[in-house]
Amino acid sequence: MAKEAAGSSGGPQPEQRSGPGVAPDNLMVKCPKCKEILYSRDWEKNLKVCSRCNYHFRLTAHERVNLLLDPGSFVELDAAMVSVDPLDFVSRSQSYAEKLQEEQAKVNLNEAAIRGYGTVEGLPLSLAVMDFRFIGGSMGSVVGEKVTRAIELGLERRWPVLVVSTSGGARMQEGFYSLLQMAKTAAALARLGEAHIPYFSLITDPTTGGVTASFAMLGDVILAEPGALIAFAGPRVIEQFMHVKLPEGTVNSEFVLQHGMIDAVVHRRELRATLARLLRLYKVPGATRAQQPASAAPQSQVEAATLLSRQSSQSRAEVGGGQDGLRS
Ligand SMILES: [Zn+2]
Numbered sequence: 416m417a418k419e420a421a422g423s424s425g426g427p428q429p430e431q432r433s434g435p436g437v438a439p440d441n442l443m444v445k446c447p448k449c450k451e452i453l454y455s456r457d458w459e460k461n462l463k464v465c466s467r468c469n470y471h472f473r474l475t476a477h478e479r480v481n482l483l484l485d486p487g488s489f490v491e492l493d494a495a496m497v498s499v500d501p502l503d504f505v506s507r508s509q510s511y512a513e514k515l516q517e518e519q520a521k522v523n524l525n526e527a528a529i530r531g532y533g534t535v536e537g538l539p540l541s542l543a544v545m546d547f548r549f550i551g552g553s554m555g556s557v558v559g560e561k562v563t564r565a566i567e568l569g570l571e572r573r574w575p576v577l578v579v580s581t582s583g584g585a586r587m588q589e590g591f592y593s594l595l596q597m598a599k600t601a602a603a604l605a606r607l608g609e610a611h612i613p614y615f616s617l618i619t620d621p622t623t624g625g626v627t628a629s630f631a632m633l634g635d636v637i638l639a640e641p642g643a644l645i646a647f648a649g650p651r652v653i654e655q656f657m658h659v660k661l662p663e664g665t666v667n668s669e670f671v672l673q674h675g676m677i678d679a680v681v682h683r684r685e686l687r688a689t690l691a692r693l694l695r696l697y698k699v700p701g702a703t704r705a706q707q708p709a710s711a712a713p714q715s716q717v718e719a720a721t722l723l724s725r726q727s728s729q730s731r732a733e734v735g736g737g738q739d740g741l742r743s
Contacts, residue, residue, distance in 0.1 A: 462683045471640045476529045476546035484533040491531040498557045504588040511588040522548045530561040536691040539705030541568040542577040551583035559596025566603040572703040579617045580631040584624015597629035604633050613697040623649050637677040639668035
C-alpha cells in the first residue's frame, strides 16, 4: 500500500559514508572483514572496495546509480511514493507509521528502493535499485510497486530492465501485502519475458528472503558482487533451525554461482562495462530513445487499491516466466 508524500526527499543524496566499519566524516575506514585501516579517500576511489581483501562495502541506492549509469542520465520516478500502514501495525516499542517517519528522516529516502531510467554507454534501460539502510531493505508494497513499475516501463518503452537487490526480505510490518509483492513482480517479469525484453538482476550484499525468492532470482542474466550474502533464510536462521554450524561461505555469491543459481560474480569495477556488454548483446528491436520523457511520470496521488489489485492478465502469468526473455 502506498501513497505520494507531500514533499519528495528522494532526489540525489549527498555523499554518504555508510555501512559496517564506516564512521561518518572520518579520515579512515576500517574493513569489517580483514580489519585493515583504509584511507577514506583511497577507499572511495576504489569504489568502496577494500584494497587488501576485496571486501565490497554496501552502497546506497544513489551511489549504485552513479556507479552504473552514464553521469547525469538518471531520471528518478515515483520518488515521493511512501508506504501507508495497512495493518495499523504496532510493535512493542513503536508503531509502523512512526518507524517509517523515523527511517525517512534518518536515511533521507522515502522508501527502500528508488526507480527510474537512464543510460549505460548511451544504451537506455529502466531500473530499480534497493537501499539496505531503509528498514534493512525490506520489501513492502512500495518496493514491490517500484520494481513492478520499472518492469512496466521497460515493457512500454521496450527497454531492458535492471533491478539491483539488497534486502532482508519481506517487510513484516505490512504482513501479507509484502508477500503479495513477490507474485506481483514475478507476474510483471513474466510479461516482460513474453515480450522478449531482457531482464538483468544484480544481487548485492545482503539479499535474502522474499526478494531472493522473487525478482532477484528471475533474471535472464543474474549477476552478483563478490562475497555478497545470498540466501533465502540467513545463516543465523538456518543454524537455529538445523542446530548445526554452517561452513564458512555457504551462503555467498561464489557458493550460489558454483551451484548454478546465478550467472556470474562480477567485481564492482567491472559492473558497468559488464552491464553495457549485456545491453549491446541483448539489444531490443524497437526500443524507444531514452531522451523522450517517460509517460510513467510521478503522479500526484496513487490510490493504494490500484497498487495491489492489478489486471487479471498479470495474475495469470506464471511465476518464473521471465526466464524466457532471452529469445529476442
Ligand atoms: Zn578488507
